[in-house]
Amino acid sequence: MDRITKALAQYAESINYDKIPSDVVHEVKRRILDSLAVAFAAYNAEPVALARRALSRGQSQWGARILGTRYRVVPDWAAFVDGVMIRYHDFNDTYLSKEPLHPSDMIAAAFSLGDMLGSGGKAVITSIAVGYEAAVSLCDAASLRKRGWDHVNYLGVGSTLVAAKLLGLDAEKTQHALAIYAVPHAAMRQTRAGELSMWKGAAAANATRNAVFAALLAAEGFTGPFKPFEGEMGFIRQLLSGEFDYGPLAEIERLVPPHRILDTYIKPYPVExxxxxxxxxxxxxxxxxxxxxxxxxxxxxxxxxxxxxxxxxxxxxxxxxxxxxxxxxxxxxxxxxxxxxxxxxxxxxxxxxxxxxxxxxxxxxxxxxxxxxxxxxxxxxxxxxxxxxxxxxxxxDYAKGHPKNPLSDRELEEKFYANTRRVLPSGIQREVVEFVWHLEDKNMAELHDLLAQ
Known part of the structure; x- marks a missing residue:
């Protein structure tokens, strides 16, 4: 495999919960709470209802629950609907650099696989921190937007690491998961041009769906294309016209503990x-x-x-x-x-x-x-x-929620309560908030139990 694939896979394998700084652990919890806030604000939105209805026809005994439901579907489908919920209102977190990104879109992978696998809170926190580290660093390395490709191509790389980490893949299998994700699933920027459709809020969800699917295949030993990023017809040449700055990946190559989530921003308003x-x-x-x-x-x-x-x-x-x-x-x-x-x-x-x-x-x-x-x-x-x-x-210059003008925990809780009040009873709202703040001692399946009441 190539340098990028190897670096990302080795990073995912090497990072465990004990290596994650306490402020990063807390910030991951904040992003999970924020993701639940915006997801349930969109629970009854038309694109969410359509996606949920379409995929509910594939119910099975094996799989993951879609947020707020009791039935199970295959985990990549659940990740898609959860992702549409998180993204629909354009209200989830953001990072802006050479390429913009909504990194919490990848939390949909943690919701779906975490439920199916019964993942503990520490594993979920670790996977999300690793995913953020990769996706945000890639945004610093090169611009997809300027060449007509969509930012969700980076998002899916982060989602692949979230999924691989929860599935317990070693570095070799994680490399194959990255290759299976990166080569077949290039998303075009046309999603965000002209009159915007429902797909604007689904493109990231689809990238996460593809990432979960790729990791599930790799877990069984399925192999992916050779040199997906640096090959002669790979990601860098095809999507980035050969331009890529390896500098932003230096800390990943040195296995520096995750911290890039602290550079991203929470939104106070549901606007781009x-x-x-x-x-x-x-x-x-x-x-x-x-x-x-x-x-x-x-x-x-x-x-x-x-x-x-x-x-x-x-x-x-x-x-x-x-x-x-x-x-x-x-x-x-x-x-x-x-x-x-x-x-x-x-x-x-x-x-x-x-x-x-x-x-x-x-x-x-x-x-x-x-x-x-x-x-x-x-x-x-x-x-x-x-x-x-x-x-x-x-x-x-700096909106509320930016690292230079941060949103407090209380303000984040207020955002959660305001945006979930039409869907979640007040008692469940309070239980969810308490659950997330103590996630390291919880199980992700228990969160789905709570939300499906």
Missing amino acids: YHAQTAVEAALRLRERVRPEEIEKVVVETFQAAYDIIGPKDPEKWDPHTKETADHSIMWITAAALLYGPITVDSYENIRDPQILSLMKRMEVKVDPELDKMYPKAHPNRITVITKGGARHTEQV
Whole structure:
């Protein structure tokens, strides 16, 4: 196998719970709680219901339970539905570098395999910490997005390590699992271009599904393609045009204990991450300017935000789907100025005439000084010009939930309670929170028992 495959597999084999720093253990618990919060917020969403209905037809005595249900399906299917739940509201955690990522998408693999295997909490925590380390480091190494490929290709690598770790694969079998995942499953960036569909929230889930499937095959001795990353027709040449910086993998090669999860960010609002600071700037302006006074809005941002959620796609100016609206900095800013904090309920009326009208009075442009701050900061500057000619400006560089502006445990619990209240009874909510904070002493199957009541 090649250098990357070998490094990742040896890392996964070598790291155990005792090597994980206490702050990383705690952060993994926070991401599990956050993932449950956003997953159950989406429990009754149409794409989740469709996926759950389709895959429930394959019920079996062997397998994993889909979150919140009692029936079992094969574990890669369960990982897919769990992943759609986690990702649907665009409300789970984020990392931004050469490539953006929602690393907690891979927790779906831990939910499904952890249930099927009856994995202990320490094993689950270890697998997630290892998965984050790999996926986040790959984001620092090269950009998939600039070449038309989707970030979920890195996510699936992390998910493969989560699955391999829970299955107890040695380094050799983990290398084969990585190869079986990496070569056949290249995902295109077209998922996030133009009018966005239900697949926007399912692409990462599919990468995790493929990862679980790959690990299950490798566990039985199935072998994967030779040199999946560095081969003449492998990942680096095909998806990255031959460009890859090995520097970000140095700590993995030295077997440094996992810590990269601490560099990622929890979301306070269900919007694409580049717009988090736009929401906060809009909320500050809303305290100073009444909506009916607004004549024009100017949004100054950085290049990545402009390209991903800005005015390039005409559909972002006139969204017809929830998936397009939560990836439109124009829609998000207008909604926050008019109605306040963005919540999952904000998308119940995508075609709100007041939002669409305000968007028509909006200008979005790249500010070179803001662009220089990215990706260490994610600044947005919003200026509101009133009908009387007054100008009001707010700039936010670090959204709540960023490592430089962290979300407290209490605030994270509040996010969980607010987003699961329509699905989970209050008593179950409290039990889940307590369970997650003491996960190292628990069993993942017990969590599914609790959620299926």
